[in-house]
Amino acid sequence: MSSTISRSLAGRKARRRRSRVHSLAIDGNDCMRQDNIVVEIPTSTARAATMTSSSDPIPSLGQHVDFRQRFEEEINTFATSLVHREPKYVPSHQEDALAMARIDSSCETAIDHWMLAQSFGCVKATDLTEGAIELCQLLVGVDGCEETRKVLETLSAHESVSPKNFLRGLCAGAITRWVYLDTKPQLPSVCQYPQSDVLRSVLAATPNIYRRLVDAMTLEYLERHFATTIPALSKELTKRLHTILTNFRGLKSANTLTDLSDHINNFRVWERYMADAFEGALRLRLNHLRSPMKYNYTFPSSGQPFVEDKMISLYSEASRRRPHQVWLCLSPLIESWNESMDSSSHVIISPARVISS
Structure with a gap:
């Protein structure tokens, strides 16, 4: 019991x-x-x-609970915290085209005032500075000072290439070269970030999240170290272009005091509008750098074939005849594709505006 x-x-x-x-x-x-x-x-x-x-x-x-899901949620929160002003949408092609139109308008107004302030002289490559030669070579598509001189003389003698149009070509070439082609911010490598150890772990565990993180840090860098410098950079590029344009200065009769005042005022107006053009181009370039789309910038040089679906002829020596050759480019061609560069995604945002024959 x-x-x-x-x-x-x-x-x-x-x-x-x-x-x-x-x-x-x-x-x-x-x-x-x-x-x-x-x-x-x-x-x-x-x-x-x-x-x-x-x-x-x-x-x-x-x-x-799925650990990977929790991990990705934490990383997504981390990625969001890196970006202060992450774009909510990709800039539309229409917005880009309008931006290009404003840039061209600012350039044209600036050139009008430049010509009121300064006469235009003949083109002599032997008198040009190194910076002016490089810019002219973009226009004419040749190398070497002597060859550039020959093409410039032929170009300036063309009936459709007026002094104003030639200056417009120089301004368009400067924007294309210095802003669209040469503006490539040196982004820091991943190892330079304080979170580099975390990023390496993320890369090993979730490559897709890693790419999002790198994109987020790229956007942050562009906002902090590129966007904030645009106003100052636009003024710097304007001064650089001013130095080049003075290579084509002609002779003027002695000015009176009133003429001198007008001369100074016109230069100030030129500087303001040209700086606006550079700033607009830099902001357009910034939007393209922030976008997942791929962009291409082309400046057709003298002698290249006229491509109907990518160019608009503004001044043709034979308006009744189909244009076949570019004499001078006044605005570059801008195209875009998606990330995979799929041909079906190709869009011409802004066709090149040219003087043709």
Whole structure:
């Protein structure tokens, strides 16, 4: 009888122990395997515990959450925190075309005032500075000072290439070369970021999230280190262009004091409008750098074939005849593709505006 009572008491104690174990499994945070019974213990205790072959951590029923999903959510939050002004949309082609129209308008107004302030002289490559020669070579598409001189003389003698149009070509070439082609911010490498160790772990675990992080940090860099310099850079490029345009200065009769005042005012207006043109081009370039789309900028040089679907002829020496050759480019061709450069995604944002024959 006594042995039966002892077994009954032992059974009750065992059930109470199992009940306590199960209550821990419901209320606890972490879990350990002990004698084939799942026991959840507080996180701090779990971290302090010494792991053995008989105490391997396993996820409890309450912790069956996809770790990768949680990890990606944390990384997404981290990526969002990196970008202060992340673009909500890719700039539309229509917006880009309008921006190009404003840039061209600012250039034309600037040139009008330049010509009021300064006469235009003949083109002589032997008198040009190195910067002027490089810009002229973009216009005529040749190398070497002597060859450039010959083509410039032929170009300037063309009936459709007026002094104003030639200056417009120089301004368009400067914007294309200095802004669209040469503006390539030197982005820091991943190892230069404070989060480089985290990024390497992310790359190994989730490559897609890694690419998003790098894109986010690129956007942050462009906002902090490129966008903020645009106003100052536009003024710097205007001064650089001013130096080149003075290579084509002609002779003028002596000015009166009133003429001198007009001369100075016209130069100031030229500087303001030309700086506006450079700033507009730099902001357009910034939008393209921030966009997932791929962009291409082409400046057709003298002698290249006229391509109907990519060019607009503004001044043709034979308007009734189909143009076949470019004499001078006044505005570059801008095209875009999607990230995979799929031909079906190709769009001409702004056709090249040229003088043709």
